[in-house]
Amino acid sequence: MPRGLPRVRAVAVCAGACALAAVAVTLLGADLTAASLDQIAHLFATSRVDLAPLARLFGETSVGPRSRIVFALYEGLLFGAGLAAGLTHRPRARSRAAGVPAGPLSEG
Numbered sequence: 001m002p003r004g005l006p007r008v009r010a011v012a013v014c015a016g017a018c019a020l021a022a023v024a025v026t027l028l029g030a031d032l033t034a035a036s037l038d039q040i041a042h043l044f045a046t047s048r049v050d051l052a053p054l055a056r057l058f059g060e061t062s063v064g065p066r067s068r069i070v071f072a073l074y075e076g077l078l079f080g081a082g083l084a085a086g087l088t089h090r091p092r093a094r095s096r097a098a099g100v101p102a103g104p105l106s107e108g
Helices: 005-027 033-043 052-056 065-087
Strands: none
Touching: 005 065, 033 065, 052 065
16 A cells, blocks of 8 residues: 555546546536535525535636536545545554454464
8 A cells, every 4th residue: 555645646537537537427416415415405495504605706696517527526535535545554563562352364
């Protein structure tokens, strides 16, 4: 498993690839989390969830194509970064001197 700069590079590449894939899926018509949340919130008259303030940052009055693409980009980016960081994480070795018993997969 990579450590240091190679790990950072792996996380960045995976995050970028997932962000591009999320945008592609959105452009093909699929809804990711933010767009689905917005649609579900509109089904309930008393819902206080509203993504329109975020959509206004991208020049839209409500969630539209531009904001859906930006939301998908960030969702994919965060998903990919978390996935790669989790898959390349190595826990620190525990010290046997501290009285921690060796696990079934430990050496020695």
